[in-house]
Amino acid sequence: MKRAFLLLFAFIISTQLFAQHTIQMHTLWVRPRVHVLFNGYTISFTIKDINKALALLSETGDTTFGSTSGLDTAIDHAIELYPGTRMEYHNKLEPVIQNGVGAFLISSGHAFIQNKKHKPVKAVIMDIQALQGGVDDAYILFYDPKNNTMLFSGKMNADMYHKDLGID
Numbered sequence: 001m002k003r004a005f006l007l008l009f010a011f012i013i014s015t016q017l018f019a020q021h022t023i024q025m026h027t028l029w030v031r032p033r034v035h036v037l038f039n040g041y042t043i044s045f046t047i048k049d050i051n052k053a054l055a056l057l058s059e060t061g062d063t064t065f066g067s068t069s070g071l072d073t074a075i076d077h078a079i080e081l082y083p084g085t086r087m088e089y090h091n092k093l094e095p096v097i098q099n100g101v102g103a104f105l106i107s108s109g110h111a112f113i114q115n116k117k118h119k120p121v122k123a124v125i126m127d128i129q130a131l132q133g134g135v136d137d138a139y140i141l142f143y144d145p146k147n148n149t150m151l152f153s154g155k156m157n158a159d160m161y162h163k164d165l166g167i168d
Helices: 002-019 047-059 093-107
Strands: 020-024 034-038 041-045 077-081 112-114 123-128 137-144 149-157
Touching: 034 093, 034 149, 041 047, 041 093, 041 149, 047 093, 077 093, 093 123, 093 137, 093 149
Parallel strands: 034 077
Antiparallel strands: 020 123, 034 041, 041 112, 123 137, 137 149
């Protein structure tokens, strides 16, 4: 009986470990212009990376957000998002980041993240939730490895998981 419980416990722990892995953040060579405030963290993206990600998303057949963001590259864009994806959005950029390309950009390391004390976060833990039947989007949570605090949650199209943004 103890052996069965130990095997069950090992299986539960191993499934949790395989769903999480660490992502190293890359250096952004272009100044990020889109700044997302989430749970005390600031996640910054370049407009160029957002547009590349939207183009890759539209290649998968998802036409929800279009193939470009149409953002002005001369100004900074700041938005605030909350945990969960059923929050009321105040501008068109919020659902694009949380339900379109934000999780993809972080999972590919194309983000500059600062913690509550404005110190850079060099790596994040990515936790992919199980796909629900008939749904093409995976719900992904990102955590700061230093204190295990959630720093972003969003959806990513399952077809985007192995896509590559290319070299900056």
